[in-house]
Amino acid sequence: MTDEVEPLRVGVLGARGRMGIEVCRAVDQAGDLDLVAMVDQGDWLFNASDAAAQVVVDFTTPDVVMDNLQWCIDQGINVVVGTSGFTDARLEQVKGWLAAKPEVGVVIAPNFGIGAVLMMEFAERAARYFDSVEIIEQHHPKKVDAPSGTALHTARLIEQARKAAGKPAMPDATTDEMPGARGTEVGGVRIHSVRAAGLVAHQEILFGATGETLTIRHDSFDRASFMPGVLLAIREVVKRPGLTLGLAPLL
Numbered sequence: 001m002t003d004e005v006e007p008l009r010v011g012v013l014g015a016r017g018r019m020g021i022e023v024c025r026a027v028d029q030a031g032d033l034d035l036v037a038m039v040d041q042g043d044w045l046f047n048a049s050d051a052a053a054q055v056v057v058d059f060t061t062p063d064v065v066m067d068n069l070q071w072c073i074d075q076g077i078n079v080v081v082g083t084s085g086f087t088d089a090r091l092e093q094v095k096g097w098l099a100a101k102p103e104v105g106v107v108i109a110p111n112f113g114i115g116a117v118l119m120m121e122f123a124e125r126a127a128r129y130f131d132s133v134e135i136i137e138q139h140h141p142k143k144v145d146a147p148s149g150t151a152l153h154t155a156r157l158i159e160q161a162r163k164a165a166g167k168p169a170m171p172d173a174t175t176d177e178m179p180g181a182r183g184t185e186v187g188g189v190r191i192h193s194v195r196a197a198g199l200v201a202h203q204e205i206l207f208g209a210t211g212e213t214l215t216i217r218h219d220s221f222d223r224a225s226f227m228p229g230v231l232l233a234i235r236e237v238v239k240r241p242g243l244t245l246g247l248a249p250l251l
């Protein structure tokens with residue numbers, strides 16, 4: 001008799017992408033995890049179920065992630081999703097699929113960086129005290145979506161916190177505006193998206209009130225920064241049936 005625990009069997013979708021490569025390496029190096037499937041564009045999704053993956057990690061693209069998720073849930077495979085593009089409507093759709101498979105766990109996190117999760121928490125806490133807030137997100141130029149998933153999530157958290165505190169709309173007297181000059185507005189919060197070579201993933205939240213500003217900033221200089229969060233989600237998702245949104249509930 002041995003009480004040694006079997007390693008968790010993990011498959012990675014988007015395995016040849018920037019994040020996928022890093023996730024495969026991290027899973028491979030973790031003693032309690034077994035990398036059993038690496039699937040990318042053009043590969044057969046069934047590689048993951050044939051390999052009896054218990055958890056699938058998805059870092060693909062916003063246009064394919066929903067099909068992947070539905071397939072995993074149908075197969076009864078737990079899923080950790082890092083791919084961006086999750087609107088409220090998409091989250092509702094996922095909840096609908098999970099209703100038919102209540103034993104399956106899904107973690108969808110806009111950002112797996114522990115520092116980024118704290119940045120969002122701090123921003124949520126600060127939101128009620130400031131008249132103005134704007135988000136400036138900066139990413140590498142190969143990112144396909146704008147604004148980033150992290151910026152969208154941050155804006156929603158700030159919107160809810162301002163609403164709960166009864167804050168009025170932000171002061172903004174702009175009447176003469178070139179399109180795009182003031183960024184895009186999400187939940188009443190302006191988001192400015194910068195794309196430039198040399199960047200990885202960065203975000204600043206600028207709060208303003210009479211006579212003072214507060215800047216909360218997070219920088220991912222290397223995709224290794226996301227790996228502790230991804231590994232945590234893999235280990236936790238098997239214990240959490242249903243949908244978990246964001247990494248914060250796992251910390």
Ligand SMILES: NC(=O)C1=CN([C@@H]2O[C@H](COP(=O)(O)OP(=O)(O)OC[C@H]3O[C@@H](n4cnc5c(N)ncnc54)[C@H](OP(=O)(O)O)[C@@H]3O)[C@@H](O)[C@H]2O)C=CC1
Nearest residue numbers: 014016017018019040041059060064082083084110111112
């Ligand atoms: N939550 C978080 O902490 C983080 C989230 N992200 C998000 O993760 C996603 C991926 O980012 P990144 O790795 O930089 O992007 P990449 O474009 O480098 O990687 C995506 C990979 O998915 C592949 N792919 C496309 N379609 C499929 C499919 N149907 N099945 C399997 N694989 C497929 C792509 O192949 P091909 O190139 O041939 O199309 C590519 O190899 C983005 O949405 C990004 O915003 C990124 C970093 C951190």
Ligand SMILES: O=C(O)C1=N[C@H](C(=O)O)C[C@H](O)C1
Nearest residue numbers: 084110111143148149150201
């Ligand atoms: O594409 C990226 O690189 C990143 N995407 C996520 C997002 O859209 O917020 C997370 C992080 O910002 C890196």
